[in-house]
Amino acid sequence: MSANEPAGASNFVRHIIEADLKANKNNGKVATRFPPEPNGYLHIGHAKSICLNFGIARDYKGKCNLRFDDTNPHKENVEYVEAIKQDVRWLGYDWGERLFYASDYFEQLYEFAIELINMGKAYVCDLTADQVREYRGTLTEPGKESPYRDRSIEENLQLFERMRNGEFEDGARVLRARIDMTAPNINLRDPALYRIRHGVIHHQTGEEWCIYPMYDFTHPLSDALEGITHSICTLEFEDHRPLYDWVLDNVSVTCHPQQIEFSRLNLEYTVMSKRKLTELVDAGCVEGWDDPRMPTIAGIRRRGYTPASVRDFCSRIGVSKSESTVEMGVLENCIREDLNASAPRRLAVLHPLKVVLTNYPQGRVEHLEVSNHPQDDSLGTRALPFSGEVYIDKSDFREQAPNKFKRLVSGGEVRLRNAYVIRCDEVIKDAHGEIIELHCTYDPATLGANPEGRKV
Ligand code: ATP
Ligand code: MG
Numbered sequence: 482m483s484a485n486e487p488a489g490a491s492n493f494v495r496h497i498i499e500a501d502l503k504a505n506k507n508n509g510k511v512a513t514r515f516p517p518e519p520n521g522y523l524h525i526g527h528a529k530s531i532c533l534n535f536g537i538a539r540d541y542k543g544k545c546n547l548r549f550d551d552t553n554p555h556k557e558n559v560e561y562v563e564a565i566k567q568d569v570r571w572l573g574y575d576w577g578e579r580l581f582y583a584s585d586y587f588e589q590l591y592e593f594a595i596e597l598i599n600m601g602k603a604y605v606c607d608l609t610a611d612q613v614r615e616y617r618g619t620l621t622e623p624g625k626e627s628p629y630r631d632r633s634i635e636e637n638l639q640l641f642e643r644m645r646n647g648e649f650e651d652g653a654r655v656l657r658a659r660i661d662m663t664a665p666n667i668n669l670r671d672p673a674l675y676r677i678r679h680g681v682i683h684h685q686t687g688e689e690w691c692i693y694p695m696y697d698f699t700h701p702l703s704d705a706l707e708g709i710t711h712s713i714c715t716l717e718f719e720d721h722r723p724l725y726d727w728v729l730d731n732v733s734v735t736c737h738p739q740q741i742e743f744s745r746l747n748l749e750y751t752v753m754s755k756r757k758l759t760e761l762v763d764a765g766c767v768e769g770w771d772d773p774r775m776p777t778i779a780g781i782r783r784r785g786y787t788p789a790s791v792r793d794f795c796s797r798i799g800v801s802k803s804e805s806t807v808e809m810g811v812l813e814n815c816i817r818e819d820l821n822a823s824a825p826r827r828l829a830v831l832h833p834l835k836v837v838l839t840n841y842p843q844g845r846v847e848h849l850e851v852s853n854h855p856q857d858d859s860l861g862t863r864a865l866p867f868s869g870e871v872y873i874d875k876s877d878f879r880e881q882a883p884n885k886f887k888r889l890v891s892g893g894e895v896r897l898r899n900a901y902v903i904r905c906d907e908v909i910k911d912a913h914g915e916i917i918e919l920h921c922t923y924d925p926a927t928l929g930a931n932p933e934g935r936k937v
Pocket of ligand 1: 515516517518519525526527530713714715744745746747753754755756
């Protein structure tokens with residue numbers, strides 16, 4: 482990223498941070514994180530979150546961590562870890578020494594769970610998954626308390642340790658928070674904190690663990706352990722915020738990050754869920770995660786997008802709390818503008834029509850010096866070979882045309898870009914009346930510019 486790239490556009494998250502800085506909250510520090518789950522490649526929606534989190538760290542002299550949320554090992558692997566790192570780097574962001582994994586904290590999280598048990602705020606529950614669902618209640622009905630809710634602290638400690646030691650099968654027991662089965666917010670109805678998962682080899686911790694902490698328990702604590710000040714996430718986590726806060730308020734961490742939600746990026750015609758994108762890859766509908774048709778960052782990169790154009794896109798779409806869908810044209814305009822300013826020009830003819838210059842010396846080839854960019858001389862020039870046979874686009878010629886047609890017509894003159902003025906003398910057709918060739922003459926006195934008084 483160039484050092485003089487302007488600071489990110491203002492938005493409500495930045496307003497909150499500016500107010501916090503003014504009030505010297507968090508001792509005037511700003512720390513954010515980008516927390517992908519390594520269960521697929523990053524897509525253009527993730528780019529919005531990356532630009533927001535890393536952009537804030539950059540503009541407020543803070544820090545942004547890259548943290549893999551790796552609590553669901555059977556869908557995760559190192560290929561995804563490496564691809565995610567590459568994509569964040571490609572976008573122009575640097576996490577420095579701050580690469581973390583939620584699994585770095587598994588031992589500490591286990592200790593925090595024991596704290597909760599010791600305070601009577603967590604218990605081991607033997608209900609089956611179906612029963613848990615049944616007991617949970619609905620939006621209109623309160624839940625029912627699990628019969629295992631009042632186990633003694635002693636029993637809970639022993640059972641939780643035995644869960645860790647691998648004595649129980651998958652699904653036989655979970656550790657649950659003991660909050661309130663009648664809470665209007667279903668996320669507070671004794672949510673699961675730990676589940677049992679045997680037989681998976683975790684990409685970071687191998688076979689060390691057979692119990693894994695749930696996202697809602699892991700995420701706030703990982704944030705707190707890293708000293709994150711503003712935990713920025715998408716709107717679907719709004720209803721989880723009371724649980725995020727509950728976890729932090731009930732264990733012995735001193736840091737309490739503030740969760741702020743924004744609306745995710747939706748892009749016209751675009752599937753943006755790793756689960757669905759995984760299906761496309763696994764079913765062989767595309768060549769892979771970096772297939773140029775994919776909305777992944779790797780695919781977009783192969784399609785020819787530049788990092789600057791993706792950052793520009795993320796800045797233009799803004800950050801808010803209202804759901805919306807962005808038009809594809811917005812993304813396309815960003816790359817068009819970036820390439821317009823930076824790309825050396827080349828000529829191509831899509832629907833070629835052969836033009837023979839009947840008075841051009843036979844066998845001669847001249848090399849015209851042509852500028853690589855119409856506005857930017859620093860992109861230099863190149864030698865463009867020119868001879869008695871050239872191609873124009875079929876749409877640039879008509880036998881007869883109204884006056885406002887400024888291209889070539891029978892008997893008319895045009896200037897070939899960077900070269901000469903030519904005149905069309907004869908139109909050659911095939912047996913079906915299709916135009917296959919034009920015979921023209923060129924005017925040697927017109928190379929690069931019109932002689933005085935002549936307008937073509
Ligand atoms: P998906 O549903 O596509 O699998 P996810 O949210 O499960 O995405 P994560 O790896 O958990 O993927 O996401 C990492 C971060 O990126 C999260 O903070 C998440 O909120 C954010 N994010 C994911 N999708 C979008 C999106 N479309 N727009 C903005 N941010 C997003
Ligand atoms: Mg996720």
